[in-house]
Structures are given as C-alpha cells and as structure tokens.
Amino acid sequence: MGSGCAGVAPCPCSTAASRRGRGRALSSSTSLMRLSQSTVVPRAADTTADELTLRNPTNGGRMIFISVASQRDNLGDSLLRRPLIAAGQACGTCHVYVGEGAEDWTNLGLRSVDRLYTDRRKWMFALARSAVLRRTTLLLNAGELLPDRRFLVSRALLLPVILASRARGGRLIHAGFGLRDPNAKVPAIARLIASLSDVATWRDEASRSAAGIGTVAPDWAFGEGASPEHVSERHHEQSDRRVLALSLRGDRPPPPAAWLDEVRRVVSEDLDATVVVVVQVRRDGDRNAWLAKELGAELIDWPEEADHAEQERRVRSVYSRATWIGSNRLHAVIMAVTEGAVPLDLVPDQSQKVPRALAVVDLALLPAQGARERVKADQTDVRGALASGRKRLTGLATAISRVSGGKRRRRYRVLHTVSAPDRTTRYARHMAATEDYEVRPVFLSWRNALTRPVDAVHVHWPEHLVPAGSSVRARHDRALAAALIRRIQREKIPVIRTVHNLTPHQETGDRTGAHLREALTALTRAEIHLVPNDPQVSAGSVHLVPHGSYREPYADVVGGSPLPARVLHFGRIEGYKGVPELLAAAAESEVGELRIVGSPSDRDVSREVIRAAEADGRVTYQFGFVPDVDLAREIGEASLCVFPYRELHSSGAILVALSLSRPILVPRTTTTEALQGEVGSQWVRIYESLDGAELDAALRWSHEALSTGSRPDLSDRSWQLIRERHKHVTLSVVGSPANPRS
Structure with a gap:
C-alpha cells in the first residue's frame, strides 16, 4: 500500500528544513502538542530508527500506537489528530499510522523518535507484536464514528489485539469520538471496545448517551488555535470593520436561492459586514467558489501547490480577523472559534454535529438577529469557552498519561437509586453524564443492588425507592430497598442523598416504608442540595450542586420560531x-x-x-x-x-x-x-x-x-461543572477516613 516511505519510516518532520519551514507555520498558535515537547529524544548518529523505538522507547519503555488515517484533503482531520498525537507523545514512543500520502502530514507534530507508517498491515503487525511482548498503549483514531461494514471489520480485527494487550497490562484509549447519527443503534462491538477502554470520551452528549458508557470532553480541535491572550487582544482591537467568514460543504445539495437572499439581507442589515468565503476541505472548492461569486465575496481557495500546513496558515489568517463564522463544516466552525470568531446559525446542517459539539463548551449557533449589538458579550462567551475547553482537554491528556504510565485503577462505582436512562431527558440521564475518569454511575436493579461491586449509593426521591401502598409493585420495591439497606449496613457502603423536594409529592404513610426511609437517612454521609439555604435532612455533610441545564442533551434538537402571544x-x-x-x-x-x-x-x-x-x-x-x-x-x-x-x-x-x-x-x-x-x-x-x-x-x-x-x-449549571461537583461529593465519602472501603 505505502509508497515513498516503503510502509514504515522515521518521521519526515525530523529534518531541519521541515522544522524551519512547515513546522513553524503554526508557531503563533497554542496547542496541546506542547505537552510532549519535554519528551523529544534526539536520535544518536549511529542508531537506526528501528533500534531506537524497539530497544529504547521513551518514558520507561512505554510503546504508544496511534492511528490517525483520515481524509487527506480535510484540514479538520489534522486539527483533531494533532492534539491526540501530542497526548500520546507525552506517554512514550509513538508508532503512528497515517495512511497513504505521508507527505501530506508534515504538520502533525511528529518527532524524530516517532515511527510513521503508511501501510496499515505493517502497523497492525507491529502493534500485535508489541501487545504480546510488553505493556502497550493503543490510542484509537478520533473523529466521526460511522458504523458501516468497513468500521465493523476494522474493529473486529483490532479486538483480539486489544484483549491480548490488556492481558499484558496494556492500555486502551478511546478519546474524541462522535457518532454521525446518535439516534441509530450503536453496534455491540463499538460498545464493547468503549467498555474495555481505560479512558473513553465522546465529543458530544448525544454520542455518549447513545453508547451508554464514557464521559464527554471537547473535540480535540478546541486545543488548537490562538492563545487566550491573543484572542482577547483581537477582540479589543476589532473596530467597526466586521467580517463574516462562510464555508460550505460540497457534498450537500446547493442551497436554494431563498437562502442566498436571506444571507444577503443578514449581511447588509443585521451584521453590516464584509464576507470572506473559505475553502477548508479541498473537495469543497467548487461549492465555495460558487458561493463567493453569488455573494460578491473574497474567496480563500486551496491552491494545488499548498499543503496542509500552508492552507491552515491561510485559513487561520482569515479566521483571526473574522467577527463571525457560518458553516456546516464542524471543524471550520471550531477552527474559527479558536481564533476568536462567534458562531452564527446561518448555514443549514441536518446532521446537527456543529451544535452538539459546541454545546460541550457551552456555546451555540447564535441567531444573526441582534448579533451586531451583542457582539462584545458573545465574544466574552467565546473566550470563556476556549479557556474551559482547553482546561478540560489538558485534563484529558493528563488522564491518558496517568493510565498509560501507572497501575490500572478501578473507578468508583456509584449506585443511583433510579432506573437506567432511556435516552430521554429524565434526571437519570443527568446522573449518567456524571461519569468521569474516576467515577462511574450505575443504576438500580436487583443485580446492581445486591451482587455487583458498589462503592457508594446515591439516593434520589426516597419516597420512590421505598413507596407506600399494598400493590405488588410497591411490595417488590420495598423488598429491593430493604435488601439494599441491609447490604449498605453490612458492607458499610457510604450513602449520598440528593434533596429533590422538601416534602414528598406522593403518599409516604406506610409504616414499613417509613422505617426504611429513616434507616436511609441515618446512613447518609453527604447530602446534595439543588437550591441554596435548604434545611439539612441528615447528619451528613451538605454540598450545593444545582440542577444541571439541558443545553447538551437538547443541542441537536431543532426548535420552532416563537408565535406571537x-x-x-x-x-x-x-x-x-x-x-x-x-x-x-x-x-x-x-x-x-x-x-x-x-x-x-x-x-x-x-x-x-x-x-x-x-x-x-x-x-x-x-x-x-x-x-x-x-x-x-x-x-x-x-x-x-x-x-x-x-x-x-x-x-x-x-x-x-x-x-x-x-x-x-x-x-x-x-x-x-x-x-x-x-x-x-x-x-x-x-x-x-x-x-x-x-x-x-x-x-x-x-x-x-x-x-x-x-x-x-x-x-x-453546565454538565461539566455538575460532573466535577458530583465527583467531589463522591470522593469526599468514599475516600474519607470514616469509610473502611477507601
């Protein structure tokens, strides 16, 4: 398959010319690649690449295998894979499969000690050999997950290697995935591999909810772009000259004339802006050339002689002076946001990938109406989103480094006394979203309550857990609650309680039920209050954790327009x-x-x-x-x-x-x-x-x-803050000196 590099080669970025040229094309940007700078190991003059990587890997002998094969004409694929590689480089020597055309990947931040593969068979052989011989970390390719036949075959071939690697103490990292259609059934093998992962993250809540395992972290591409200081300077320096950047997908039907008329109206009336049309994916060139002509706008095309690094520099130059961005290309929006542009809801996007990914950092596609008047407030939100998003990605990279270098840690299992979420917006979905690198929520069933490992029990609505009445269902629920309470007492499992209501909304007069609820209250070591100044209901410590918002679960749901009165x-x-x-x-x-x-x-x-x-x-x-x-x-x-x-x-x-x-x-x-x-x-x-x-x-x-x-x-009330606060409460009880299980 491979050519030029004969399937496997030292990284082409190791040459001095590349470091001076393409390697500096993005020198003004910040990136999670900086995490790996201290791990670069110079190659000895008399040591071959094969000898170096197999005999003397960096960071205590850890071998890191990463697949970053992707679309060669798409800048977005470089953006999200560069930080992924950087996270791997912070852990050890990287064996990177880039697919064919390695010359197009000179801006991925590869080091002289990293190995670059253009032949998947050779990369798979090296991975299998390493998995059998030593502890190996595999970082799965990030990006959109399309469960077609090719994906299923690829995962089926990887599964035996993953199992062999885990038997040798290897690690599996599943970070930065998004489902193309979160409403479709997720294949069993995709769920299995996610469940086997030491770190499993998704780039949007809809994907996490569909998979039913893992946590949510921002798209890796948010880790790239201008520094917060540069973005702030640009926002303060921008004058009345406003710029709208537009970029359209070329694989969708052309927008109708009515849409063009609306864009012209928005540009002249709502924004009073100059339009620049950007080609971020080479095959989108014709569509964007047409758009620029229709709008009489400047076109930033992708010349044949420009490689990824050069085109990224050209595109970022436009985004750095753009006030707003409108696109149905996810990474066009993210790249523009990382340079300070405000995302607008201008371009139809049936997949809803863009709003789902933006919601993770508490951003949204905003209406053009009022955009000029509120631009300063919107820019403040963009800066806050970049700061929090990059902090979370740094935390993700740290988690990857920790699990790659240390012993496998069992995450704390917290049993929530509500039924498992069904992908609607019931409160159980909020609790499922509290999954973290250290905490995993599970939900009420006989099996979870009585036999499976549990480190803490989180009680919601005691009147539901221990209902009154003489019906078969009420008696069944009370029997389950009684068995759970006996287990809590026997194993000294700490209890957390969320105070949803000061007084129950349903009957609680049953004497047996009242006795069981009193026992739960006596066992409570921490209680969560959703609103401030609530009276304390137990002797446990009090923690204020407000009810989370619904922006992430509703991010991909299209609402209507308000009707008068x-x-x-x-x-x-x-x-x-x-x-x-x-x-x-x-x-x-x-x-x-x-x-x-x-x-x-x-x-x-x-x-x-x-x-x-x-x-x-x-x-x-x-x-x-x-x-x-x-x-x-x-x-x-x-x-x-x-x-x-x-x-x-x-x-x-x-x-x-x-x-x-x-x-x-x-x-x-x-x-x-x-x-x-x-x-x-x-x-x-x-x-x-x-x-x-x-x-x-x-x-x-x-x-x-x-x-x-x-x-x-x-x-x-963002889900990330709620996730962090729930983890704090959990760790406060499972790790306390009073807990014999800590």
Whole structure:
C-alpha cells in the first residue's frame, strides 16, 4: 500500500528544513502538542530508527500506537489528530499510522523518535507484536464514528489485539469520538471496545448517551488555535470593520436561492459586514467558489501547490480577523472559534454535529438577529469557552498519561437509586453524564443492588425507592430497598442523598416504608442540595450542586420560531402545579393561545383542561409523553413559558425552557428569587398574583427578551461543572477516613 516511505519510516518532520519551514507555520498558535515537547529524544548518529523505538522507547519503555488515517484533503482531520498525537507523545514512543500520502502530514507534530507508517498491515503487525511482548498503549483514531461494514471489520480485527494487550497490562484509549447519527443503534462491538477502554470520551452528549458508557470532553480541535491572550487582544482591537467568514460543504445539495437572499439581507442589515468565503476541505472548492461569486465575496481557495500546513496558515489568517463564522463544516466552525470568531446559525446542517459539539463548551449557533449589538458579550462567551475547553482537554491528556504510565485503577462505582436512562431527558440521564475518569454511575436493579461491586449509593426521591401502598409493585420495591439497606449496613457502603423536594409529592404513610426511609437517612454521609439555604435532612455533610441545564442533551434538537402571544405550560400535570389558576388567568387575558402539554397524573386537573378547551378555542392541549423533538418544537413556538406551581422547590421543566432560551413566568419563592438573581430578570419574571393582567404584561416583557437573540446565563449549571461537583461529593465519602472501603 505505502509508497515513498516503503510502509514504515522515521518521521519526515525530523529534518531541519521541515522544522524551519512547515513546522513553524503554526508557531503563533497554542496547542496541546506542547505537552510532549519535554519528551523529544534526539536520535544518536549511529542508531537506526528501528533500534531506537524497539530497544529504547521513551518514558520507561512505554510503546504508544496511534492511528490517525483520515481524509487527506480535510484540514479538520489534522486539527483533531494533532492534539491526540501530542497526548500520546507525552506517554512514550509513538508508532503512528497515517495512511497513504505521508507527505501530506508534515504538520502533525511528529518527532524524530516517532515511527510513521503508511501501510496499515505493517502497523497492525507491529502493534500485535508489541501487545504480546510488553505493556502497550493503543490510542484509537478520533473523529466521526460511522458504523458501516468497513468500521465493523476494522474493529473486529483490532479486538483480539486489544484483549491480548490488556492481558499484558496494556492500555486502551478511546478519546474524541462522535457518532454521525446518535439516534441509530450503536453496534455491540463499538460498545464493547468503549467498555474495555481505560479512558473513553465522546465529543458530544448525544454520542455518549447513545453508547451508554464514557464521559464527554471537547473535540480535540478546541486545543488548537490562538492563545487566550491573543484572542482577547483581537477582540479589543476589532473596530467597526466586521467580517463574516462562510464555508460550505460540497457534498450537500446547493442551497436554494431563498437562502442566498436571506444571507444577503443578514449581511447588509443585521451584521453590516464584509464576507470572506473559505475553502477548508479541498473537495469543497467548487461549492465555495460558487458561493463567493453569488455573494460578491473574497474567496480563500486551496491552491494545488499548498499543503496542509500552508492552507491552515491561510485559513487561520482569515479566521483571526473574522467577527463571525457560518458553516456546516464542524471543524471550520471550531477552527474559527479558536481564533476568536462567534458562531452564527446561518448555514443549514441536518446532521446537527456543529451544535452538539459546541454545546460541550457551552456555546451555540447564535441567531444573526441582534448579533451586531451583542457582539462584545458573545465574544466574552467565546473566550470563556476556549479557556474551559482547553482546561478540560489538558485534563484529558493528563488522564491518558496517568493510565498509560501507572497501575490500572478501578473507578468508583456509584449506585443511583433510579432506573437506567432511556435516552430521554429524565434526571437519570443527568446522573449518567456524571461519569468521569474516576467515577462511574450505575443504576438500580436487583443485580446492581445486591451482587455487583458498589462503592457508594446515591439516593434520589426516597419516597420512590421505598413507596407506600399494598400493590405488588410497591411490595417488590420495598423488598429491593430493604435488601439494599441491609447490604449498605453490612458492607458499610457510604450513602449520598440528593434533596429533590422538601416534602414528598406522593403518599409516604406506610409504616414499613417509613422505617426504611429513616434507616436511609441515618446512613447518609453527604447530602446534595439543588437550591441554596435548604434545611439539612441528615447528619451528613451538605454540598450545593444545582440542577444541571439541558443545553447538551437538547443541542441537536431543532426548535420552532416563537408565535406571537402563545403561552405554554409543559411537564407532568399534577395537582400542585397550579394549572387551574393558569386557565383562569388566561380566560381573563388577551393571550392568543394557551398550550398545555404533558402527562396528567391528576384526573380532576385533566378534566378541567378539557372543559376549558371546549369552552375557549384559545386553549389547546396534548396529553401523554412528549418526545424531546416534539417538546423542543413546542417550547420553540412559545413566546412565554408559565409554571404557576403552588409549591416550587426545584424544577427540571423550568431549566428546559431556559436552556432553549424561552422566558419564564413563575411565582415568588426563595428558589425563583435565587434563579432570577442567577440568570437575570430578562429571563425570569416573578409574579405575586397570577391573573389576566399579569399574563398580558408578561407576554409584552417576553417579546423584549426574545428580540435580542441572546441566551440566559446558565454557565453555573453546565454538565461539566455538575460532573466535577458530583465527583467531589463522591470522593469526599468514599475516600474519607470514616469509610473502611477507601
């Protein structure tokens, strides 16, 4: 297969000319490659590459095998593989398979001691030999995972080598993957290999949820680009001269004339910007040349004589002066963001890969409406996202280095007393997303509760775990809870409890159940409060961990556009949620439509909704479970979401509405006052009494919030922060001196 290098060769970047030329093409950028600079070992004059790598690998004899074969005409593939290689280089000598055309990969940061392969068979043979002879680390290729026949065959060939390597104490790193279609079934072999990995990360929450294992880390490409200082300087130096960078995929149908007209309008009216069209993938050249001609814009093409390093320098030069970026190429958006550009929702993207990856660093494709007025605030968000994203990638590289160099560590298993997530937005999905390099959540079942290893038990809603009543289901659940409590007492397993409600929303009068719940409370060593200033319910330590937002799970769900005067109430329809009061207020108001959506658990309330809809055509409803896609559309079409709860302690529905950038109307409680202080009065309106006049005033207020095109500040509720805080609580109990299992 290989040519030029005859299948295997010393890295071509080892020459002085390459170091002075292409190696410096990106010298102004920061990169995770710096992690590996201290590991470069100069080659002795009388030592061949084969002898060096097999006889004297760096970092204590560790052998690192990495596959980075990818599309040769795509800058994005270089961007995400360069930091992956750097993470491997920090661990030892790297054997890197690049595929054919090694001359195109001179900007990957390879060292003179690294081995470069252009023949996959030779790389596989070297990997298998090393896996049998010594402890070997395999870093799987990052990027998009498409489970086609070629992928399945490739993984099937790798699996025996992986198993042999693990038998010798080898390590497997599965970092930076994203599923092309997270809604499709994930092949069993893909799940198996992810489960065998010592580090398993996905570049978006939808992929992690579909796989059911691993954690989420930003796309490796966020580790590249300008330093935070340079980005900040550019933002402060940018004058009234605004630039919009555009880049289109060439493998999609051409956009219609209506889209071109809308882009022209946005550029002239909303942005008042100059347009530059960029070719980031060589085969996209014709499509982007056409776009530049249609818009009368400057074109940055990809000349035949320009290699990857040269084209990356040309493209980054454009992005460094761009105010905004619009593209359906994921790594075009990420590269522009790493140079300081603000991502805009201008180019249709059916795959939704771009918003999924941006949500991991708390960014989104923002509307062009209001972009010019809020540009400084949006640029501040970009700088914050880059800082946090790079910090997380550094943590990922550190985790890879730690597992490659040390003993295999068993992660702490935390049993959550809720059923396993089903890929909807139930709270269990939040808990599944708390998986970390040190903590793995598992969920309630007889097998997990009674036989499998558990390092901590995390109790949610004790009234659900130990229900009242005499039904078969209630007796079954109490038996399971009693067995679990006996195991906790016998094995001295620490208990964590999340206080979801101050008072249960369902019956808890059963004497046996009350006894079991009291036993759980006595065993609690740490309790998590979702809102500040809650009373303590146990003798355990108290930790404030707010309810996470829903931006990551809803990132790939397309919402609708707000309809004038449409008010929405959604969620489980229960007696304490004040739906009758909302119906009465709507009858006195001028709202165009009151929409009630959710599963009714109170028959009296559901009958009242039906009667109101029959009497007033403005009232509509949809009872039953609502899938995420439909719920996002319902929320998107609302101008205002109302939650008239008679008791409001913590509400996931409220955070769903805010996560999808819809203003909310809520009663005054300590919780809603704290929420308004957190995200601002622009998004949270508090009422003293709900009537028609208040609804009308709230609608006028919501229109002002929606006109800005901004988003509420939910940064303190990002899933990464929630993940870190849950890990802190877990480690505080499993690693405490009071825990004999630590």
